[in-house]
Amino acid sequence: MSKTVNLPDTRKPFFTFAAWGSLLVPLIATVLFLYLNNPQGPSDRWIAPALFTIYASCFVLSCVSLVGIKWNGAWAILPAALLGLPINASLSLLALFFWVLSGLPGP
Numbered sequence: 001m002s003k004t005v006n007l008p009d010t011r012k013p014f015f016t017f018a019a020w021g022s023l024l025v026p027l028i029a030t031v032l033f034l035y036l037n038n039p040q041g042p043s044d045r046w047i048a049p050a051l052f053t054i055y056a057s058c059f060v061l062s063c064v065s066l067v068g069i070k071w072n073g074a075w076a077i078l079p080a081a082l083l084g085l086p087i088n089a090s091l092s093l094l095a096l097f098f099w100v101l102s103g104l105p106g107p
Contacts (some may be wrong), residue, residue: 008018015068019080022061030053036099039054048099059088 033051062084069077 012068012071015065016072016076018061019027019065020079022065022084023054023080026055026058045102048095048102052092052095052099055088055092059092070093
């Protein structure tokens with residue numbers, strides 16, 4: 001007679017959600033920005049700080065999600081995290097650049 005042993009599930013879904021969220025949220029935010037932005041009218045001053053905040057927080061989520069590899073395995077987290085890290089870093093720097101430029105006096 002065999003006895004079945006129920007092992008506790010040690011996966012932690014937060015890290016998987018963090019990895020995929022860090023990849024998808026900046027892409028969705030960028031598409032929404034491009035859709036809602038009016039290139040012929042004046043641009044809003046809150047857009048660059050808002051995008052920078054979104055991109056920087058998603059970069060942090062990518063870094064945090066790498067901790068979950070131990071529990072969830074590399075295949076669940078690494079593809080999204082490794083794509084999310086450079087995308088979020090470059091978009092954060094780009095948004096910071098435009099945020100700094102938007103504060104300069106102009107015509």
